[in-house]
Amino acid sequence: MPYNICMVSDFFYPNVGGVESHLYQLSQRLSQRGHKVIIITHAYGNRTGVRYLTNGLKVYYVPTMVIYSSATFPTIYGFFPIFRNIVIRESIDIVHGHQAFSSLCHEAILHGKTMGLKACFTDHSLFGFADASSILTNKLLKFTLSDIDHVICVSHTSKENTVLRAALSPRHVSVIPNAVVASQFLPDPTAADPNYITVVVISRLVYRKGMDLLVAIIPRICAMHPKVKFIIGGDGPKRIDLEQMREKHLLHDRVELIGSVKHHDVRNVLIQGQIFLNTSLTEAFCIAIVEAACAGLLVVSTKVGGVPEVLPRHMINYAKPEEDDLVIAVSKAIHMIRYEVPKPLTFNEELKDKYSWKNVAERTEKVYDLISYSQTSPLIERLRRYYGCGFYAGKIFCMVMALDYLFWIFLEYVFPREAIEQAQPFPYKKYQSFDKSERYQTTNKVKPSLIDD
Incomplete structure (x- = not known):
């Protein structure tokens, strides 16, 4: 069953790193398997708006403020109107966030669940438990993963770390390693x-x-x-x-x-x-x-x-x-x-x-199949999950989620989804006649074409 998937992370090309490579390669393989995949990240310099990468991979470079090491400033609700517009425009079924450091990832999962979408999260890093930075990040992760359909980790050590940090059931966490071409x-x-x-x-x-x-x-x-x-x-x-x-x-x-x-x-x-x-x-x-x-x-x-x-x-x-x-x-x-x-x-x-990206895509697809059959949680159940995040934090999280829900109702009223133009599918068949060596060279160099939507 083909899905419309939205990958969200602060970290993507032209920035270079393991998360960026993972996002690109996984998205390419899922597209080859018949799924529609788009990526939402923040603007990098003058690279803003909508761009197409190799094989028609569509990337939304959203203008947000970067505060440190390519991570954006958390706005909580400021990203919601743009995110909602993109999700409706692209008919998204699944929101897939990457990296615990990414503010866009956390916000997209919160907003996606408010809109009734399926959501999963991939953790790419390990965190401690004692220093102030880790304590705050772990509490934020606990908030995000309290209402998640499934979690993916890149190693068994990472799974143990994430399960402890976010107080998750190991049954809701899968291990899918990175890969290499x-x-x-x-x-x-x-x-x-x-x-x-x-x-x-x-x-x-x-x-x-x-x-x-x-x-x-x-x-x-x-x-x-x-x-x-x-x-x-x-x-x-x-x-x-x-x-x-x-x-x-x-x-x-x-x-x-x-x-x-x-x-x-x-x-x-x-x-x-x-x-x-x-x-x-x-x-x-x-x-x-x-x-x-x-x-x-x-x-x-x-x-x-x-x-x-x-x-x-x-x-x-x-x-x-x-x-x-x-x-x-x-x-x-x-x-x-x-x-x-x-x-x-x-x-x-x-x-x-x-370490094959084809294998990674197949295993990720099975996660999507699993969460596609899960039932959407009612509002009261979401509130119950957030309330269990801590004596004080739980109450704050419930207020954040409730306000997010009211903001969504407001957006649905002011900007009805019927007025949002649907995106046209990328003409894949037009480019299927490309010479294979030329396509490989383009993929190897990871040079995005600067085509505006």
């Missing part, structure tokens, strides 16, 4: 510098990604192994620490900072190395290590979150998120590259079926 990360052993063993790091340069550990271990590894160099891709507030480390230890010829890397250039960076290093302090899945293994690199990673679930043991060396243990793990990987014959092509062959 293995054909876009084919190994090329000839691309690496034969005079050096190159360690590649591609990550956001932020504290959560373990950049302080990276700053600490690079000088030690360079001192221990004169024929080792680093290529570091990515940008963020910790870049200045890496630059200062390079200046202090005079490592300009052995530590290359290449800045932000576009997704279609990731493979070209990866194949320049033999080892991929991930120093994250927390990870729900870490798609970067899968891409690196597909490109034929031996992976060294901190053993945190869902990372141990991702790769077969012979592709990865684990380390505790500690300086000394990381130095030992990287040194062991250097020894393996230097004295043992790696088989990078076999990594790609092993992973291309294990």
Whole structure:
């Protein structure tokens, strides 16, 4: 049964990251399986309005205020009129929100349930329980997931974390991992510098990604192994620490900072190395290590979150998120590259079926089938669920939901849905005669065409 699906998140292209890649690839595969998929995100610079990406994937770039790291300012009700117009215009059946950091995601699920739509949520991150930021985020997640049809997590560790944070029943949470297009990360052993063993790091340069550990271990590894160099891709507030480390230890010829890397250039960076290093302090899945293994690199990673679930043991060396243990793990990987014959092509062959977007789309489709048969909760049941979120918070949540319901009634009266023009379907057949190589090239580069609706 085909569905009309609305993916919502603050994080999408042209921003680069795991959530952005997940949204794009999943939407493409669901479209190929006969579903209608649109994406709602916030405007990025002058990219606002309606755009079409490869294969007619429709993206609404909504003008909202961004406050930090591509996350928008929570308006609660300010997004509702635009969201309602889009949902009615596109005849949406299911609202699918992504990422707990996304304000648009939380608001879309609230408004979607008020409008009687089915809603599900995919969690891509792990959170703690003790610091103020985690406490507030977890309470917000509890509010959103109190009235959700189903939740998807990208690893079993992520599922345990989400179930505890939002006080959910494990029966209402499924595990569907990320995936990778293995054909876009084919190994090329000839691309690496034969005079050096190159360690590649591609990550956001932020504290959560373990950049302080990276700053600490690079000088030690360079001192221990004169024929080792680093290529570091990515940008963020910790870049200045890496630059200062390079200046202090005079490592300009052995530590290359290449800045932000576009997704279609990731493979070209990866194949320049033999080892991929991930120093994250927390990870729900870490798609970067899968891409690196597909490109034929031996992976060294901190053993945190869902990372141990991702790769077969012979592709990865684990380390505790500690300086000394990381130095030992990287040194062991250097020894393996230097004295043992790696088989990078076999990594790609092993992973291309294990992590397939086609499989992810099929499993997500089963979730949609499951929630499509669930009954819509009456208003009193929704209030009961929100009331159970806490002695004080429950009352606040009930007021927020009740006001949202009244606002919806007001919008239905002032802007009747009969007056909203229905969107025309994208002419897929017109583009089915495209040359396959041209289509692959476009998908590989992820270059959106700037077609206004």
